[in-house]
Amino acid sequence: MRIFDPHIHMTSRTTDDYEAMYAAGVRALVEPAFWLGQPRTSPASFFDYFDSLLGWEPFRAAQHGIAHHCTIALNPKEANDPRCTPVLDALPRYLVKDSVVAVGEIGYDSMTPAEDHALAAQLQLAADHGLPALVHTPHRDKAAGLKRTLDVLRESDLPPDRVVLDHLNETTVGDATDSGCWLGFSIYPDTKMDPERMVRILRVHGTERVLVNSAADWGRSDPLKTRHVGEAMLAAGFSDDEVDQVLWRNPVAFYGQSGRLTLDIADPGALHEGNSILRGGE
Amino acid sequence: MRFASAGRHCVRGEPPHHADPEAAEAARVLILCAARADGPTVTRLYEHGTAAERRAVLSALPQLPLGTDGRAGVPLIEDALRTNDTRLVAAAVGPYAARHLDAHAWRHAVLKCLFTGVSVDAVAGLAERSRGDAELARMLGDYARERTSAGRPVPDDLPRVLALTQMSPLSADVSAGPSVRSPSSSATGPSVRPSASCSSTGPSASSSTGPSFGPSSEEA
Incomplete structure (x- = not known):
């Protein structure tokens, strides 16, 4: 089973996770820029984070045989802090980078005017840079948040087939499907979706345009949830080909729209057994 | 071709046209040489660069006009050695x-x-x-x-x-x-x-950097 996790925050994960992911079949992932749990207080803090998504984290991933791409954006939560909004002005120099395959995570958190502005501005940046967009749907008041998201999307220059709506569930999958966007589902131990509910949605909605991710981060989450969905699909009678479509071909097709997805894993070269991480910290 | 986007424009000729990081690095070095990038330019490109872009800047340093003492690249070398x-x-x-x-x-x-x-x-x-x-x-x-x-x-x-x-x-x-x-x-x-040098004729050429400090492959 080959797996492409289209949404996972490896900055928050350990080398044990990378090893377990590789053993489970993960060969590629996309790490969206997001909130780090501790609020940032200046644009420079974002820039170091973005640089890490373009430098150190792909290097770590390559040592474990996993191709790493990222999405770059000002996340909706911090779009509300005027100390952070100058990040929007610096995004163009990041959105030209080779391993940036989408603008994201963008979307709504508390549905404020500042979030309206950041979402619309960043959808325009995606259109201007030939990139798709990863749009987070809010955790609170999700159904209303999705409707407002779709209103902004309709007014944007970005066509729906270049947008994935993420963190969907049973209450939002219908409207999301009707929008023509790609459908993202995050599988969590406690919240969001679980593998069995995911299988039920796949039975009803089919496997087209569906992305399944672990969205693993610094919270209680599990980077192997993608694999668990694959196993639950097989147990429910889905074919190997359908599992491959959901867990590999769909994310490749979605992020491939950037023209920047490179899935030939670079030889980690000098780094047998992850030496520079294990003992490089002089 | 632009410095930042060289990676997605340098792919192998045969299917499945995988990315060619070495060709991309050579292309970036040639861009820096053609532009005769100076100290402030290479510093900005390094500070704003991905790891691949930073590698190209580091590789190009011996061939760039970096002022009279030529030391403008030293802080970039020191930064890379801290990683x-x-x-x-x-x-x-x-x-x-x-x-x-x-x-x-x-x-x-x-x-x-x-x-x-x-x-x-x-x-x-x-x-x-x-x-x-x-x-x-x-x-x-x-x-x-x-x-x-x-x-x-x-x-x-x-x-x-x-x-x-x-x-x-x-x-x-x-x-x-x-x-x-x-x-x-x-x-x-x-x-x-x-990586490529400014005088190379193609992206696969290895560097030749003068009599004092040739590539180590020539010493070994």
């Missing part, structure tokens, strides 16, 4: 470092290669700068003792560099290299090969 990204460490220890790093920083760069598994084949001017360097010899000996007392293997390259330090500064030509050769298992890998 643990072996792609950057390998690119940092090229001919520019051989020419401009002071003795202390250069010795630490050699040790950094041993620590992180970067083959010392990447270190330009290794034989010339190591020759008769008693302080480097002491550091290598201490490191070997530390590894041995911990029951851990000594890096394959360590005895090779140690042998170089023990060549007399006035001794005969060492270009044939010492007899202690490291096996290639310490693996330079594709990411640490010499």
Whole structure:
């Protein structure tokens, strides 16, 4: 089973996770820029984070045989802090980078005017840079948040087939499907979706345009949830080909729209057994 | 082609047209040379660059007009040597470092290669700068003792560099290299090969950087 996790925050994960992911079949992932749990207080803090998504984290991933791409954006939560909004002005120099395959995570958190502005501005940046967009749907008041998201999307220059709506569930999958966007589902131990509910949605909605991710981060989450969905699909009678479509071909097709997805894993070269991480910290 | 987007424009000619990072690096080096990028420019490109872009800046430094003393790239080399990204460490220890790093920083760069598994084949001017360097010899000996007392293997390259330090500064030509050769298992890998030079005719050409500090592949 080959797996492409289209949404996972490896900055928050350990080398044990990378090893377990590789053993489970993960060969590629996309790490969206997001909130780090501790609020940032200046644009420079974002820039170091973005640089890490373009430098150190792909290097770590390559040592474990996993191709790493990222999405770059000002996340909706911090779009509300005027100390952070100058990040929007610096995004163009990041959105030209080779391993940036989408603008994201963008979307709504508390549905404020500042979030309206950041979402619309960043959808325009995606259109201007030939990139798709990863749009987070809010955790609170999700159904209303999705409707407002779709209103902004309709007014944007970005066509729906270049947008994935993420963190969907049973209450939002219908409207999301009707929008023509790609459908993202995050599988969590406690919240969001679980593998069995995911299988039920796949039975009803089919496997087209569906992305399944672990969205693993610094919270209680599990980077192997993608694999668990694959196993639950097989147990429910889905074919190997359908599992491959959901867990590999769909994310490749979605992020491939950037023209920047490179899935030939670079030889980690000098780094047998992850030496520079294990003992490089002089 | 733009500096930032070179990676997605440099793909192999045959299907499935995989990315060609070495060609992308060569293209970026050629862009820097064609633009005759100066100190402020390379500093900005490095600070705003991805790891691949930073490697290209580091590789191009010996061939760029960096002011009268040519030292504008030194802070970039020092930054790369503070990372643990072996792609950057390998690119940092090229001919520019051989020419401009002071003795202390250069010795630490050699040790950094041993620590992180970067083959010392990447270190330009290794034989010339190591020759008769008693302080480097002491550091290598201490490191070997530390590894041995911990029951851990000594890096394959360590005895090779140690042998170089023990060549007399006035001794005969060492270009044939010492007899202690490291096996290639310490693996330079594709990411640490010499990149194109400004004078190269194609992206696959290896660098040629003048008489003082040629690529280490010529020394070994």
